[in-house]
Amino acid sequence: MREEEILRAVAEIMARLLERPDFSVTMQTKISSIAGWDSMRQVMFVLAIEEKFAIRLRNPEIGQLHSAGDAVRIIGARLG
Amino acid sequence: MSEYFNSLLFAPPQIAPGGSAIKVRCPDRLMECFESLGDGCEFGNAQRFCGIEPLGLLRFASLPYPAFIKLLDSRFSLLPTGPAGFRLLPHRQDREWWVAIDGCGMYYHTGQRIGAAGERNLRQNEAIKIQFLKRKLLEELAEPGVIFVRRDPERSPDEIRHAYRQLNEYGRQALLWISRAAAPEMEGEIEVLEPGLVRGFIGDTGQNAAPRPAALAVWLTLAEKTLDVLKPSVAAALRDMASLRTAALNDPVWRKSELAVTLTSNAVPALPRHHHIWKHTLRVDTDWDRCEVLSFGVSGLVPEALYTVSAHVWLPAGFEGEACLVFPGVNAVKDWPAEPSNTGCWQRMATSIRLPDGGDLHFPSLCVKGAKGAQLYSTAWRFDHGAVPGDCF
Numbered sequence: 001m002r003e004e005e006i007l008r009a010v011a012e013i014m015a016r017l018l019e020r021p022d023f024s025v026t027m028q029t030k031i032s033s034i035a036g037w038d039s040m041r042q043v044m045f046v047l048a049i050e051e052k053f054a055i056r057l058r059n060p061e062i063g064q065l066h067s068a069g070d071a072v073r074i075i076g077a078r079l080g
Numbered sequence: 081m082s083e084y085f086n087s088l089l090f091a092p093p094q095i096a097p098g099g100s101a102i103k104v105r106c107p108d109r110l111m112e113c114f115e116s117l118g119d120g121c122e123f124g125n126a127q128r129f130c131g132i133e134p135l136g137l138l139r140f141a142s143l144p145y146p147a148f149i150k151l152l153d154s155r156f157s158l159l160p161t162g163p164a165g166f167r168l169l170p171h172r173q174d175r176e177w178w179v180a181i182d183g184c185g186m187y188y189h190t191g192q193r194i195g196a197a198g199e200r201n202l203r204q205n206e207a208i209k210i211q212f213l214k215r216k217l218l219e220e221l222a223e224p225g226v227i228f229v230r231r232d233p234e235r236s237p238d239e240i241r242h243a244y245r246q247l248n249e250y251g252r253q254a255l256l257w258i259s260r261a262a263a264p265e266m267e268g269e270i271e272v273l274e275p276g277l278v279r280g281f282i283g284d285t286g287q288n289a290a291p292r293p294a295a296l297a298v299w300l301t302l303a304e305k306t307l308d309v310l311k312p313s314v315a316a317a318l319r320d321m322a323s324l325r326t327a328a329l330n331d332p333v334w335r336k337s338e339l340a341v342t343l344t345s346n347a348v349p350a351l352p353r354h355h356h357i358w359k360h361t362l363r364v365d366t367d368w369d370r371c372e373v374l375s376f377g378v379s380g381l382v383p384e385a386l387y388t389v390s391a392h393v394w395l396p397a398g399f400e401g402e403a404c405l406v407f408p409g410v411n412a413v414k415d416w417p418a419e420p421s422n423t424g425c426w427q428r429m430a431t432s433i434r435l436p437d438g439g440d441l442h443f444p445s446l447c448v449k450g451a452k453g454a455q456l457y458s459t460a461w462r463f464d465h466g467a468v469p470g471d472c473f
Contacts, residue, residue, distance in 0.1 A: 028403075032133070033412040038191050039135060043209045059219050063112070063134060 001079055006053075006072045013048045014068065017041050027069035049075060108132045109318055110303050113311065114256070115220065117230040118143040121189065123258075126299040128436065137213035140189040145232055145239065147185030152246040156214050158184035163203035166210075170194050179206055221250035227310055228253060229303075231282075233260035237273060244277045254310040256280055256302065268301040270309065278306050296441060357394075360446065362401070362454045381440045386413065388464050390430035391446070394457040395423045401450025406431040426459075432466075 011025035018036060031037055031045075046062055049055070049071060055078045057065075064070055107130035116123040116139045124139035143151065151158055160166060160181060169178040169187065175194050180187040192202055220226055228247065235243075240257045247253045254276050261267040261281035270280045280302040282295070307315040381387065389406045395418065405417035408431045415431040435442060446458060 030412070033408065039133065040191070040205055040209055042133075042135060043212050044205075047208070047212060059216055059223075060225075062216065 001076070003072055003076060006075050006079075007068065009052055010049070010068050010071045010075070013045060013052065017044050017048070025068045027067070027072060029068040031066055031068075045071075053079065055079070107300055110300065110307065113227055113307055113314060113318075114229045114303060115139070115217075115226045117228050118148065119145070119230065119232050122231055122295070123229055123299065126296055128439065130300075135213060135216060137210070137217045138186075138188075140191075141186055142188065143184075143186045145235060145243070148230070148232075149243060149246060151184050151186070152243070152249070154184075155250075156218065159210055159214050161207065161211060163200070163207045166203045166206045168199055168202065177202060181210075218250075221247070221253070224251050224253050226254075227256055227306060229256040229258065229306075231258040233258060233282075235259065237279070240273060240279060241277070244274070248276075252276065254278075256306045256310075258282055258302070268298045268305075270302060270305045272309060276310065278309055280306060357457050357459045360448070360456050360458065362448060362450050362452055381435055381442060383435055383439050384437055386432060386434050386466055387442065388430055388432040388466060389462070390428060390464070391458050391461040392426045392428050393418045393446075394426050394459075395420060396455060396457075397423045399423050399450075399456060400454040401448050401456070403447075403449040404456065405429055405447050407445040407447030408433045411436060 007025070007027060011023075014025055014029075014034075015021055015023040018034070018041070031042070042065070046057055046065065050057055053075050055075070057074070057078075061074045061078075064074065111127045111130045112132055112134065114123070114127075115134065115136050116127075118138040118141045120142055121140045124136070127134060127139075137156075158181075160183065165181060165183065167180040167182060169180055171178045172194075177190045177192045177194055177199075178187055179190055190202065190206060197205075230243070232240075235257070240259075243257070244253070244255050247255060255278070256270075257273075257277070257279050259279055259281055261269075261283045264283065266281040267283045268281070270278050273279050282298050282302065304315070307318065389408070391406060393404055395401070395404065399420060401420055403417060403420060405415055406429055408415065411434045413432040413434050416429055418427050418429045433442065448454070448456065
């Protein structure tokens with residue numbers, strides 16, 4: 001899966017969790033800068049990634065999810 | 081150039097009235113090495129004020145000692161799997177839903193405002209969240225890496241050792257147990273009870289209290305000392321990382337860091353009244369989340385208030401970096417990054433932030449994305465009340 005495809009999927013997940021279909025996401029989008037992104041959304045984000053990409057994130061990977069770019073990088077690495 | 085921009089340009093570096101800088105050394109990286117096992121929120125809040133938000137089952141939980149032991153014994157099977165096991169408690173003072181799990185004597189903050197979400201949805205979400213956090217904690221216990229920390233001030237050494245033995249049923253653990261300091265001079269001290277088990281002492285163990293700067297400083301001290309004892313290699317790596325940053329001690333002016341940040345006076349022209357120019361060298365390739373080259377802590381701020389951190393930056397011709405900005409840590413409202421292609425001149429960058437509820441401390445950083453060896457300069461750092469007006473840039 002190409003990086004752009006992963007980013008698009010990650011962006012869709014983030015927009016759905018925020019209930020903001022028009023939410024714009026780039027590789028640089030920092031999770032800590034997103035208004036309304038709380039621990040509940042972070043948990044849902046992890047679970048949604050796991051479901052979408054059929055992977056199980058390890059704890060160090062979960063701890064590194066600080067931006068959309070992180071998610072893309074981690075997913076990309078797991079998908080090989 | 082606007083009047084406001086002029087005031088930024090010519091004012092000396094300063095912090096907000098009432099604020100004071102405290103000594104820190106990579107506080108976020110330091111606090112990332114720990115995970116709270118309760119009791120209470122103080123350590124979780126200390127992590128928050130260091131700019132990190134790790135997910136943790138017991139980070140904001142109240143779990144008295146007997147219930148803690150019982151939960152460990154049960155291998156966390158006492159935690160409910162469905163929404164019915166979560167009893168919502170309205171905390172009127174904080175206007176927040178708390179959750180009680182009656183079967184295991186635990187209650188915790190949800191972070192959800194009363195009225196913001198339906199109670200049914202909230203219970204369902206909490207069931208999902210708790211199951212996920214349970215999974216995460218069990219994995220951490222099975223593959224020890226973090227140092228667990230539990231604040232339970234009145235327990236005897238025997239009780240502490242018993243809890244540690246219970247933890248070790250899952251795998252070899254490292255544990256910092258926080259007890260009450262019997263005398264002021266004990267505060268911030270640690271003692272090794274046995275290999276892997278450290279007892280630390282803190283004076284103010286107020287339940288659910290947001291850490292005051294003094295208490296936060298004690299937490300950081302305890303964390304540093306414990307890391308030195310239990311994870312010396314990690315502590316050494318952290319010290320190396322700390323050399324990439326500068327820390328301030330009762331001084332709003334950014335200080336010289338031995339390796340990565342040096343004071344220079346003639347490589348680039350100084351701005352009027354700003355003779356302190358910091359030279360920054362990226363010692364490693366940096367990416368967005370590992371790119372702070374400078375950080376300091378400002379305390380005594382007003383929770384939920386708006387602040388703006390700003391500085392001038394000089395990117396030399398041939399600058400090998402993709403981005404440069406004031407890294408907000410958390411809750412960025414707006415940022416004005418430097419333009420990487422705009423080299424050979426001073427340019428102002430700023431980031432406005434809103435402190436979290438209860439937060440009176442912030443750790444802004446200079447954040448650069450670039451290759452190892454890239455150099456840049458900064459000066460005229462300010463920490464101000466309010467937002468930067470949009471027409472300033």
